[in-house]
Amino acid sequence: MDVATVLLQLVLSGILVGSVYSLTAMGFVITYRSANVFNMAYGQFVLFGAFIAWSFIGSPQDPRFPMPIALTLTFISVVVFGLVVERLLFRRMIGRPLYSTFVLTLGILIFLRGIVMLIWGPSTHVLARTVPQGPVYLGSIVLSKEYVWSFFLAVSIALLLGLLFRYTKLGLAMRASYDNQVAARCLGVSAKLNSQITWVLCAVIATIGGILIGTVNGININLGEMVLLVLAVVLIGGLDSLIGCIVGGMILAIGTNLVSYYISPHIPGIDSNFSMILILLVLLIRPSGLMGTRPIERV
Amino acid sequence: MRGRRRIDYAADIAVIRSGRQWITVVVFIGLLVILPMILNVTGNMNWVSFLNHTFIILIAVLGLNIVTGMAGQISLGHSAFVMLGGYGVALLTIKAGWSIWLALPVSALVTALITLVVAIPAIRLKGFYVAVVTLAFFYIAQYIIRSLETTGGIHGLTGIPSPAIAGLTIKTDFQWYFLLLIITLVCILVSVNITRSRLGRAFLTIRDNETAAAALGIRVPMVKLRAFFIGSLFAALAGGLLASYVPVVRTDQFTFWDSIWYLGMIVIGGGGTTAGAVMGVAFLRLISQILHVIGASGWIPLSSNDSVYITYTIYGLTIILFVSFQPRGLISIWQKLKVNYKRWPFGV
Numbered sequence: 198m199d200v201a202t203v204l205l206q207l208v209l210s211g212i213l214v215g216s217v218y219s220l221t222a223m224g225f226v227i228t229y230r231s232a233n234v235f236n237m238a239y240g241q242f243v244l245f246g247a248f249i250a251w252s253f254i255g256s257p258q259d260p261r262f263p264m265p266i267a268l269t270l271t272f273i274s275v276v277v278f279g280l281v282v283e284r285l286l287f288r289r290m291i292g293r294p295l296y297s298t299f300v301l302t303l304g305i306l307i308f309l310r311g312i313v314m315l316i317w318g319p320s321t322h323v324l325a326r327t328v329p330q331g332p333v334y335l336g337s338i339v340l341s342k343e344y345v346w347s348f349f350l351a352v353s354i355a356l357l358l359g360l361l362f363r364y365t366k367l368g369l370a371m372r373a374s375y376d377n378q379v380a381a382r383c384l385g386v387s388a389k390l391n392s393q394i395t396w397v398l399c400a401v402i403a404t405i406g407g408i409l410i411g412t413v414n415g416i417n418i419n420l421g422e423m424v425l426l427v428l429a430v431v432l433i434g435g436l437d438s439l440i441g442c443i444v445g446g447m448i449l450a451i452g453t454n455l456v457s458y459y460i461s462p463h464i465p466g467i468d469s470n471f472s473m474i475l476i477l478l479v480l481l482i483r484p485s486g487l488m489g490t491r492p493i494e495r496v
Numbered sequence: 497m498r499g500r501r502r503i504d505y506a507a508d509i510a511v512i513r514s515g516r517q518w519i520t521v522v523v524f525i526g527l528l529v530i531l532p533m534i535l536n537v538t539g540n541m542n543w544v545s546f547l548n549h550t551f552i553i554l555i556a557v558l559g560l561n562i563v564t565g566m567a568g569q570i571s572l573g574h575s576a577f578v579m580l581g582g583y584g585v586a587l588l589t590i591k592a593g594w595s596i597w598l599a600l601p602v603s604a605l606v607t608a609l610i611t612l613v614v615a616i617p618a619i620r621l622k623g624f625y626v627a628v629v630t631l632a633f634f635y636i637a638q639y640i641i642r643s644l645e646t647t648g649g650i651h652g653l654t655g656i657p658s659p660a661i662a663g664l665t666i667k668t669d670f671q672w673y674f675l676l677l678i679i680t681l682v683c684i685l686v687s688v689n690i691t692r693s694r695l696g697r698a699f700l701t702i703r704d705n706e707t708a709a710a711a712l713g714i715r716v717p718m719v720k721l722r723a724f725f726i727g728s729l730f731a732a733l734a735g736g737l738l739a740s741y742v743p744v745v746r747t748d749q750f751t752f753w754d755s756i757w758y759l760g761m762i763v764i765g766g767g768g769t770t771a772g773a774v775m776g777v778a779f780l781r782l783i784s785q786i787l788h789v790i791g792a793s794g795w796i797p798l799s800s801n802d803s804v805y806i807t808y809t810i811y812g813l814t815i816i817l818f819v820s821f822q823p824r825g826l827i828s829i830w831q832k833l834k835v836n837y838k839r840w841p842f843g844v
């Protein structure tokens with residue numbers, strides 16, 4: 198393969214992988230935008246959702262339910278999970294300082310990690326096929342079919358979320374309560390409903406991300422480290438921007454591909470720490486990210 | 497009416513403010529001195545080792561308490577500072593052949609200087625961004641130490657010498673206990689004195705309202721830098737002591753989870769006060785030890801993996817419950833008890 202084909206291959210597969218990162222990161226951005234929670238436990242949400250899906254879908258050797266039923270059951274239980282998390286933990290945090298909610302999410306991170314490992318154990322679970330698998334040929338470039346599917350899924354969900362935030366009354370209410378929770382409540386926005394929808398959306402998107410990544414890599418404890426990638430994505434794109442998520446995911450995935458092909462042979466292991474280096478660079482140069490809004494300081 | 501009846505400010509902010517407090521402190525220290533002797537007689541040397549580890553963790557948490565509890569800068573990279581301190585001592589003693597008494601302060605200073613480099617991006621930022629910068633620093637530091645030849649890669653460094661005082665080499669857990677007790681008490685005293693100083697008040701002001709602090713004439717970036725500097729001095733000291741006590745340094749001794757435990761200890765104890773940090777450390781360490789004893793005794797049939805996960809679950813639950821229902825931590829429970837006792841039956 199010549200240089201141009203290799204480059205194109207790296208960039209295209211980066212775009213496809215990046216779309217999955219972007220989709221997963223949107224769940225994080227939603228809670229940050231609407232509930233004003235910096236959810237460090239998000240990686241465990243992804244992990245938990247993926248394991249719930251595995252429990253209903255089953256492994257390739259031992260499928261449990263037919264796919265439509267399994268997916269329905271998965272999403273019902275994840276919605277319930279989102280509601281429970283909201284009611285028990287985050288409802289009472291409305292109006293509390295950001296520091297407390299941050300530490301609360303750290304507590305949830307440890308708690309969920311323990312629970313997930315107690316129930317499902319540390320071994321890697323293989324997920325039965327949820328999307329078609331196999332190679333796709335574009336000239337001399339090879340892409341995997343599940344990533345092409347994930348790409349379209351991610352783009353359509355991103356579009357739906359964008360429409361929700363921009364054009365519906367609900368989206369307006371969510372944006373308003375991100376700006377100022379008290380003022381939004383004074384104007385008749387229901388804090389309760391708002392918070393419920395936010396957390397359900399967060400849990401559902403985390404699960405979709407978990408299923409997509411789990412289909413490719415298998416599901417194990419390392420899926421929880423996803424939060425590090427998600428952090429990189431949202432910080433590059435800007436913490437409160439959905440479009441920023443897409444841009445950030447692409448930059449991260451394409452960058453990781455290029456680094457692992459061109460630099461890793463010389464400096465081993467740098468590709469797995471690339472996201473951390475990116476985070477440091479972005480925060481040094483442009484802390485609000487590429488698309489984020491700069492905060493205004495008030496006393 | 498009972499209450500504070502102190503005439504001047506110096507008496508009001510003194511470390512030990514009354515005769516009764518003197519008695520409490522002396523009795524408490526006396527108990528800490530006698531405790532290992534009792535354990536020694538009953539043959540429970542595991543508990544002495546547990547206490548030694550607790551002292552080392554307490555020193556690290558006192559540092560985080562200054563950065564996070566007082567100055568309000570959430571740090572998720574504290575175990576990286578501990579790690580750097582440990583590796584510093586290991587390198588200076590093994591490779592350069594220095595005495596440990598020289599290596600400890602030098603390694604702490606070098607670590608604190610490295611921390612300043614990290615803190616420079618962190619002080620430009622606020623809130624979560626600081627947490628993420630320190631988190632990224634933790635992973636990058638771990639990666640660099642793992643890849644370098646001099647630090648022994650993933651195998652780490654072994655054979656760090658034990659400290660010696662006047663010809664007596666500190667070898668056993670029992671001897672270590674008294675050394676660590678003295679160092680910890682000194683650290684607690686330093687930490688309390690920082691709270692009482694002008695710098696400590698500047699930390700608290702920045703935590704409560706940064707913009708207002710700047711308006712009051714506090715140089716916010718400089719004060720934040722000092723918080724990181726002092727905090728990592730404590731952390732590196734803890735790391736150095738750990739390296740010499742264990743006596744191994746490997747990167748997997750210092751995990752991201754440790755940083756979370758440290759934060760959890762501060763939250764559970766009650767952030768911003770030295771007494772709170774001490775209580776938080778004691779509380780979480782006791783829970784972990786109780787879980788460990790239950791797991792080891794075989795009362796409940798558990799695999800060793802399961803007991804680790806149960807520890808995670810219960811730690812997480814403890815942090816969640818404290819943040820939800822008692823955000824001011826153990827120290828506030830204690831203060832309420834005290835007030836209720838004094839004013840009984842007209843308590844709060």
